[in-house]
Amino acid sequence: MQETTPAAKPRVIVATQSGIVITHEDIDRAHDREQVSVTRARHGFLPRMRLFWLLIGPGILVMLGENDGPSMLSYAATGAKFGVGFFVPFVVLTFLMACVVQEMTVRLGAATHRGHAELIFDRFGPFWGWFSMVDLMIGNFLTLVTEFIAIRAGLGYFGVPPAVAVFGALIVLAVALMTHRYWTWERLILAAAMFNLVFVPVALLAHPNFGAVGRALLTWKPLPGLTQETVLILLANIGATVTPWMLFFQQSAIADKGLTTRDIRMGRLDTALGAALASIAALATMLATVPLFLHHMPSANFEAGEFAQALQPFIGHWGAALFALGIFEAGMVAVVTISTSSAYAFGEVARRPHSLNLPLREGKSFYLVLLVEAAAAAGLVLIPGIPLVYIVLIVNVIAVLAMPPALLFLYMLVNDHEIMGEFVSPPWANVLALGVVIILIGAGLLYGISVISPNALALIGAR
Amino acid sequence: MGPELRAAKSGMHGDVSGDELNSVMTALEPDQLISAKEKYHFPRRQLTGGETIVFWALRVYLVFMLGVVVFQLWTAAAPR
Numbered sequence: 001m002q003e004t005t006p007a008a009k010p011r012v013i014v015a016t017q018s019g020i021v022i023t024h025e026d027i028d029r030a031h032d033r034e035q036v037s038v039t040r041a042r043h044g045f046l047p048r049m050r051l052f053w054l055l056i057g058p059g060i061l062v063m064l065g066e067n068d069g070p071s072m073l074s075y076a077a078t079g080a081k082f083g084v085g086f087f088v089p090f091v092v093l094t095f096l097m098a099c100v101v102q103e104m105t106v107r108l109g110a111a112t113h114r115g116h117a118e119l120i121f122d123r124f125g126p127f128w129g130w131f132s133m134v135d136l137m138i139g140n141f142l143t144l145v146t147e148f149i150a151i152r153a154g155l156g157y158f159g160v161p162p163a164v165a166v167f168g169a170l171i172v173l174a175v176a177l178m179t180h181r182y183w184t185w186e187r188l189i190l191a192a193a194m195f196n197l198v199f200v201p202v203a204l205l206a207h208p209n210f211g212a213v214g215r216a217l218l219t220w221k222p223l224p225g226l227t228q229e230t231v232l233i234l235l236a237n238i239g240a241t242v243t244p245w246m247l248f249f250q251q252s253a254i255a256d257k258g259l260t261t262r263d264i265r266m267g268r269l270d271t272a273l274g275a276a277l278a279s280i281a282a283l284a285t286m287l288a289t290v291p292l293f294l295h296h297m298p299s300a301n302f303e304a305g306e307f308a309q310a311l312q313p314f315i316g317h318w319g320a321a322l323f324a325l326g327i328f329e330a331g332m333v334a335v336v337t338i339s340t341s342s343a344y345a346f347g348e349v350a351r352r353p354h355s356l357n358l359p360l361r362e363g364k365s366f367y368l369v370l371l372v373e374a375a376a377a378a379g380l381v382l383i384p385g386i387p388l389v390y391i392v393l394i395v396n397v398i399a400v401l402a403m404p405p406a407l408l409f410l411y412m413l414v415n416d417h418e419i420m421g422e423f424v425s426p427p428w429a430n431v432l433a434l435g436v437v438i439i440l441i442g443a444g445l446l447y448g449i450s451v452i453s454p455n456a457l458a459l460i461g462a463r
Numbered sequence: 464m465g466p467e468l469r470a471a472k473s474g475m476h477g478d479v480s481g482d483e484l485n486s487v488m489t490a491l492e493p494d495q496l497i498s499a500k501e502k503y504h505f506p507r508r509q510l511t512g513g514e515t516i517v518f519w520a521l522r523v524y525l526v527f528m529l530g531v532v533v534f535q536l537w538t539a540a541a542p543r
Binding site: 027 | 484486487488489490491492494495496497498500501504505506507508510514517518521522524525527528529531532534535536
């Protein structure tokens with residue numbers, strides 16, 4: 001490591017006689033780590049469970065956070081358009097891809113204690129660093145817009161006016177930040193994120209054919225025709241599980257939580273559990289809208305409220321209300337996690353304080369970036385006549401297209417002996433990561449062909 | 464919160480004893496301290512020729528594909 005002059009003076013809270021500076025943030029993090037150390041020293045089943053409880057968080061949050069408004073709408077559209085078939089195992093595959101990618105951020109964050117943006121700037125310099133930041137910021141802003149669209153649409157089902165829904169969501173975001181404590185914030189958002197599983201009872205109300213689901217999982221059939229619409233749904237489903245903000249968020253959250261290399265195993269379990277929960281919610285959303293497919297009801301360009309209304313004859317008033325609430329929750333949790341990923345990245349690059357453990361006076365820029373970005377996205381949703389459906393489409397597609405460059409940074413960092421030491425990726429992890437990159441680029445190119453030359457797509461499909 | 468950390472937090476802006484310092488230093492790894500993170504950064508690495516080509520190739524891919532997205536939106540929005 002090289003010594004540099006700090007851009008800003010450290011936030012001195014306690015200056016010891018030995019000249020070591022300790023900040024408020026250090027003390028809070030040390031408190032959390034004390035709990036982990038004490039629990040780890042104990043033996044038995046209950047202490048192991050408590051250790052897991054203490055260390056889970058970033059993985060579940062990132063996975064359920066990515067089950068956001070546009071993602072749930074994408075799953076709903078998939079079920080309504082294609083029913084039970086190819087996309088059931090495909091969605092499971094996308095979550096396995098997400099696991100492969102996010103596991104790398106666990107190791108990177110635990111081994112370096114640094115956020116993703118900071119490492120990119122340090123190791124690759126500002127030229128490439130700014131490219132990655134621009135990708136992240138544009139993607140995050142557009143995604144935030146779609147989250148507020150989901151919030152508006154979800155609450156709109158209950159007759160809540162758009163301005164009240166959007167403003168209320170901003171207040172919830174601000175209240176969550178008032179804890180000024182990473183641990184409390186994480187537990188609050190985890191509790192909210194678990195509400196994503198509300199789609200499970202909604203799916204059960206739709207009486208899914210579990211035999212058909214099992215057959216689809218084993219055979220990947222029936223296959224959909226290769227059309228422009230299929231490719232768009234394919235891309236939207238990939239973009240619903242693997243996106244750049246997830247890399248930045250999980251690594252920064254792991255550094256903020258204070259995880260170390262001893263915690264990597266639990267971090268992996270946290271990520272796998274998050275992926276399992278998120279894939280269950282995603283499949284449930286898809287199954288919930290299958291009645292629309294079976295009754296040949298067109299659902300193109302449906303927003304959340306319209307899905308809920310269309311489903312009401314099949315799943316009842318309560319089912320439809322739960323569906324709309326689920327869409328609201330998906331947007332709300334994602335607003336919190338995505339705006340936090342932007343604030344982390346900004347703080348790391350600008351070398352400003354960046355932690356959810358910061359009191360307001362010490363983390364003004366961190367909280368300001370977080371709230372201003374969310375407020376700007378919220379304001380855009382309220383502009384009359386803005387093409388909201390187009391924005392949702394753009395966001396899903398851009399997320400997939402921006403992933404290969406983002407994954408290249410991650411791949412190189414996690415294979416960098418100088419920063420990772422013994423925790424560099426093993427060959428099997430690199431093979432899986434390259435597989436994910438190939439799938440992402442292949443899907444992107446297929447999308448390009450479908451747009452530029454739909455006839456060529458028909459030829460490919462005919463073979 | 465342990466007694467040492469509680470004391471340290473309540474004694475904001477003051478000096479702490481060796482015991483209190485030890486408590487924080489035991490709980491955190493040295494490079495987890497904010498002062499260490501602000502002072503020390505990983506050095507920049509030099510990209511090889513092959514790596515630079517891959518970086519640029521993926522950048523060109525992204526810009527081209529974003530052009531495709533704009534094209535799709537333009538054709539979808541154009542009056543038929």
